[in-house]
Amino acid sequence: MSESQFVTVHGHRRAYALGGRDLGTAPVLLLLHGLGCDRHTWDPVWARLAEHYTLLAPDLLGHGESAKPRGDYSPGGYANGMRDLLTILGIDKVTVMGHSFGGAVAMQFAYQFPERTERLVLVDPGGLGPEVTPLIRALGLPGYDLALRLITLPGVRQVNTAVLRTLGRSGLPGLRDLDEVAAIVDSFKDPGKRYAVHKLVSGVMDWRGQNITMRDRAYLTEAMPLCIVWGAHDRVLPVAHAEAVAEVAPTAQVTVITDAGHFPHKDQPEAFADLIDGFMASTAPASYSRAKWGRLLKNGGPAHLSSVEPASELA
CATH class of the missing domain: 1.10.287 (Helix Hairpins)
Known part of the structure; x- marks a missing residue:
């Protein structure tokens, strides 16, 4: 992973790594780590992904080398922080990829800023059901x-x-x-x-589990390519949540990696990178349309919501 860089946003230090292909010559992947982790969670796949993409991996506020103030630690607050970081770095649009709690932040970012989101990749994400360890x-x-x-x-x-x-x-x-x-x-x-x-x-x-969910807004991903990756042996967030995605976002690409736990990008880095490459190559970046977004919101979901494709598996 590239060396740490720092920027001050709203008076608080934010740490990040920026590497891979030169900015402006390749799609940008915004890599968001999970609860209690830091940007180094992406180390196992960094070199491989850096061959084809510009990579931006921040330490979320309260984690890693970033500041840890008394402040807003909600998914919406984190999404705003990512928007501000991208603006400072001169990055307009990204494919946002989030792991675990970072997946919840990625969902929120795509929901709040669809005009800046080209694709959405969720890796064993939070926010798809109440169950959690x-x-x-x-x-x-x-x-x-x-x-x-x-x-x-x-x-x-x-x-x-x-x-x-x-x-x-x-x-x-x-x-x-x-x-x-x-x-x-x-x-x-x-x-x-x-x-x-x-x-x-x-x-x-x-005490009952997660109380946030994207399921009621998952239909909006009809306007945005969505990839879900889950480890079959995840003991933090159950793999059954992947099936929930398939039910409410039938256009999503859903893959369960059989020999992986809560960190499939660490357990099976080559298979994970292959999967991301395939997703990026097979999808066109979303182009935000206020009219289409408005129609989806007004209708409350796509007409084919009952059409569900089963999750594929990677050994």
């Missing part, structure tokens, strides 16, 4: 800060992360994501990061 729901509960401070105390943190990484290397499909969890746990030693993640989680879910 209880471990994430717990981050929104009272007492979260004390619990996280205890598990990230010096010595305790090293033991916890070592155990998680060992389990992650066990080869068991249900444990394959624990090495990523270890990195997230280690990052919680930063009180600003703990605050940001708590605000983020408490804003998008309660």
